[in-house]
Amino acid sequence: MLLIPCPYCGLRDESEFSNRGEVVVRPDPDAASDAQWVQYLYFRNNVRGWQSEYWVHTHGCQQLFVVRRHTLTQQIERPA
Amino acid sequence: MAKIPFPVRFSAAQLLRAGLNRSWRWPQLWRTPQPKRAYQVVIIGAGGHGLAAAFYLARDWGIRDVAVVERGWLGGGNVARNTTVVRSNYYYPASAGFYQRSVNLFEGLSDTLNFNVMFSQRGILSLAYSPHELNAMARQVNALQLNGIKAQMVDRAEIQRRLPLADLSPQARHPCLGGYFHASGGTARHDAVAWGYARAADALGVDILQGCEVQGFEMRQGKVVGVRTAAGTIGAHRTAMAVAGSSSLVAAMAGVALPVVSHTLQAFVSEPLKPVLDTIVMSGLHHTYASQSDKGELVIGGDSDPYTSYTQRGSFSLIERTTVGLLELFPSLSRVRLMRQWGGTVDLTPDRSPIIDRTPVEGLYVSTGWGTGGFKAIPSRGPALAHLLACDRPDEHSTAFSFDRFARSALIDEGAASGVAH
Secondary structure (H helix, E strand, O other): OEEEEEOOOEEEEEOOEEEEOOOOOOOOOOOOOOHHHHHHHOOOOOOOOOEEEEEEOOOOOEEEEEEEEEEOOOOEEEOO | OOOOOOOOOOOOOHOOOOHHHOOOOOOOOOOOOOOOEEEEEEEOOOOOOHHHHHHHHHHHHHOOOOOOOOOOOOOOOOHHHHOOEEOOOOOHHHHHHHHHHHHHHHHHHHHHHOOOOOEEEEOOEEEEHHHHHHHHHHHHHHHOOOOOOEEEEEEEEHHHOOOOOOOOOOOHHHHHHHEEEOOOOOOOOOHHHHHHHHHHHHHHEEEEEEOOOEEEEEEEEEEEEEEEEEEEEEEEEEEEEEOOOOHHHHHOOOOOOOOOOEEEEEEEEOOOOOOOOOOOOEOOOOOOOEEEEOHHHHHHHHEEEEOOOOOOOOOHHHHHHHHHHHHOOOOOHOOEEEEEEEEEEEOOOOOOOOOOOOOEEEEEEEOOOOOOOOOHHHHHHHHHHHHHHHHHHOOOOOOOOOOHHOOOOOOOOHHOOOOOOO
C-alpha cells in the first residue's frame, strides 16, 4: 500500500486518495490555439521516472495537492 | 492464401505417436536466427500483436522479409500477463466490428495456426446491482444485438442457475437485480496464441530476434530507415511499433508523442479447485471478474492501478479491493488461497480505443493504446497492422482508430460507453 503524504492529514493509505494525473498547465483561454488545447487535453509526458502529479484526499480532507512519485520504483516525496 | 510449410504438422496422430514413443523429440517451434543487415519490414515487439502482424504479412501479403525484434523473450509481456478473456461486447460500431472480427478469427485459430489455442466460448455473465445499471445494460444489449453480437438480458433465477456458488440473495450486501449474457465470449490459452503465431510466422520465413532491444531509430532526412539495436543497426523499409506499456518511450526516440499513459493492470490466480465456475463472471460494482482455468485455478482480475506506473507489479490496495469484491459475490471462496499474482503495463488512450495508423514520421507505423483489452484483439489487430504495413493505409476495420482523431475530437469513447471491463 502506498503511503501518500497529505499536507493536512499526514501519511495515509493510498485507498483514501484519488490520483488526478501528472501536473499540467492550462493554456491561456484567450490566446491558446486548437493545437495547444489538444496537447493540454490529450497528451501527457508519461515519464518513466520522477513525475509531479496531483492527488486528492477524497475520503479525508478533500485537499488537492502535488507530490513527486517515481513511476518505476513508487518512491514518493513532497515537492520542495 | 499461402500454405504454411511447417517442418512438422501437429495432429492427434502425431500426439499419439509421440506418446507411444518416449524417445520422440518434439521439434523446436521456431529458429533463433542471426539478424540480417536489413529487412523490408521490422516490427518492434514480439508479443501477440507483433507476431500476429508478421504472420499475416507473410501469409496474406507475401511479405516474408520481416524481422520481429524483442527486448526480452517472445511472448513475455502483456500476452503472458492478461486474464485470457476474449469478447466483443463493445458499444460503438467501429469497435464492435473490430472485436467481433477477432472473435470470428479466434473460432478458427487453432486450425489456422495448427496449434491448439484452447479457445473456449463459455460466455460472459455481467451482473447489475441497481435499476440504473440494469437500464444501462439493456441499452448496451440493444446496441450489441443491432451490431449482430450475441447478447441477451438474463434474470436473477437464470444467473443463479449459471452461478450456483454466487450469493445473489436479498440479504447480500449488494442484492443482484439481473444481468446480461454475452454467449460468444470466452477464454483462450494466452501463451499458445503467442507461440502459435510465432511458430507459423517462423515457418513462413519471418526472423524472430529475441534479446534484441531497440535503442534508437536510424533516421535519414526525417524518415525512419531502420532501428539501432543491441545487435547492431537493422535497416528497414517500414518499421512498426507493436509495443505495449513502453510505447511512449519507444516513440519518443523517433520524436513522436503519443496520447497514451501507462498504467499497471494486475491479475491473480487461486490454487487449483474442482470445477466451480463454467462461465466468466463480471461485476462492475465489485470491480472484479473471474473465470476458472482448465487447470482449476480461478483467474481473477480487477481495475488497473489508477496512476501512471511502469512497475509491472500491481498495488496491494487493488488486490484487496478485487478480492473483497470477489468474496462478496462468492462468500464460499473465503478459504481459497491465492497462488500467483502478476502485473503488466498497459497503455491507455484518452478514449480507451486503440491507435493503428501511420505516425507523423515517415517510415514509422504505430499500433498502440490497446489498454486493458489487447489480448482479445490479437487475431484482428494482426491483419490490421499487416494491411497498414503492406498498403500504407489502414484496412476498412481500423480507419476509425486514427492517430489524428483526438485533434478532430472524433473520439470512440468506449471507456464511457462500454464501461470497459477487462
